[in-house]
Amino acid sequence: MADVRVSAASLRTAATGIFVACGVSEEDARLVADSLVQADLWGHQSHGVLRVGWYADRLRAGVMQSSTKTEVVAGLGAVATIDGHDGIGQVVTARAAEEALDRAAQHGVGVVSVRNSNHFGTAAYFTRMAPPRGCIAILTTNSSPAMAPWGGRGKLVGSNPWSIAAPIGGGKQMVLDIANTAVARGKIYLARNQGSEIPDGWAVASDGTPTRDPATALLGTVLPMAGHKGYGISVMVDVLSGVLGGSGFGSGVSGPYQAERPGRSGHLYLALDIAAFSPVAEFEDRMNALVAELKSGSREGADPVRYPGELEDLAEERNLRDGVLLPERTVADLRRVGEELGVEVLA
């Protein structure tokens, strides 16, 4: 199927309209829409407006509350636990980030554990809130089971994404944002929507045999990155995200593709106030020296070495200029969801 280019602004308007029609407040709808469109701008379509319909389904089914009511249920000065009460993951997480950043400004570090939240889109959307405030952020989340435990069988371990963002200076950031699977499940959904094969090493079928067919892979199990290391990281991310604060963990977490169960996803947002450790200007000088050193390893005649997050910034610049490239099916899905809700979308 062909791809089409759509401006970020019109995608934001479309997604906001759909969420408002699902009963979400204008402010919250804008946040969720922006987080999804931002993923498309960064070139991560698997986490972009492709997901609008799934969010709408969950809102309409009532397993995700259209009105997000967060509550601080425990905490000392530097730490807090927030109950998301099945609200929208993005709204819950943005509030948790604000809370952690405020506490970091006071105490040098702020840590917020979130329980009973939902899928929040891309983790980097929230860690990138920290560098403009002079902070480094670490955000972890658990997600619905997607892969087998190392040496075992069955979907028992989530892909459990995490992100770290730090300022480089000049408004730039260094940003890591990864899942612990060899590939994000969303990329397999995208391949199915695009009608393309998936590469070797991404997934196995339900009987454990390798597959390149996205539909077969979606019935099977995604493989962990880096073997036992990826398994171990994913389990520990679940401990930090779900077990610590009393949220769902393991099979107790449901994904954004399921419209019939509360997500019960847990997150951990950790903010470090750089100035509490060393002067920010000196920190940024060191970051620039690190970037320069990494780039000194570029090979002649090849693309320059990139620092983590740089490719996303380059994609954003390109997509803001040219429009976001989306499969026609994704646009058709958005229009269909809009029609169902009586909202004119991407007219």
Place this chain on the structure above:
Amino acid sequence: MADVRVSAASLRTAATGIFVACGVSEEDARLVADSLVQADLWGHQSHGVLRVGWYADRLRAGVMQSSTKTEVVAGLGAVATIDGHDGIGQVVTARAAEEALDRAAQHGVGVVSVRNSNHFGTAAYFTRMAPPRGCIAILTTNSSPAMAPWGGRGKLVGSNPWSIAAPIGGGKQMVLDIANTAVARGKIYLARNQGSEIPDGWAVASDGTPTRDPATALLGTVLPMAGHKGYGISVMVDVLSGVLGGSGFGSGVSGPYQAERPGRSGHLYLALDIAAFSPVAEFEDRMNALVAELKSGSREGADPVRYPGELEDLAEERNLRDGVLLPERTVADLRRVGEELGVEVLA
């Protein structure tokens, strides 16, 4: 070359004697010796007494101070920055861990950044200090450059190990401890000492071609785990460990194999007081449920699924009973170092 079995107690005595002969205090020498022998007990010989000679060389060369003088140079209530003044990595890190755990007990979280330290052995030795005190610990460190930046060439990125430990209850812990390379360099040194080949995918020669020869690999570059993800993780670990607190970073860090330069290694120790988030007993119930769920994925006729850190506990039990299995060359090296220092070792 054949392997021999040596008791943990006699290895501790041997290593302690060697460090004391290098001018280290009895207390500090015991800590360093215990940390190395503990790695052997866990089955990680690459981080075990194999390294005693390298530590002795660095102490005798004066690039690592035999008397470790740590100094708190910055900090608020919940956070601190410690300067290790080129002291012994294990001693510096144990003090940083105590500092972070004390602060966590007061503030719910404690974060200590360490600058100008040295290689500290295995990270799990220090994160495992947290669970008996009701805490989860995260420890990161940078290390000397070992791999090329993703898409580039040259040794520019360290393996930068990190560890997370959390209590399961009943004195048990769940523990992750990994480097971001496809393999720890120490395992290639061990293969060279054992005269064995290394597997495919561990390393490339200096010209970028794959190799199974450990000596060729040691002149070349270790590969990152999980491609660009391992590269990204490693760079961010350097940001947290070295850049944040003003320690060495990138090529500014020297390894334990080099006797001619200060290490300038940086660490970040982060302790979360579980009780500040949810009651510890409930946390441990959830940890046990998570372990049970992971084990439910065990395949019939195969080894049971293990939780992170379980294999190390099983190895320790076995090695405490039977003695640690070491290559004869490692024992011969220990005796030689002892002779040079006038200490009788493993007589």
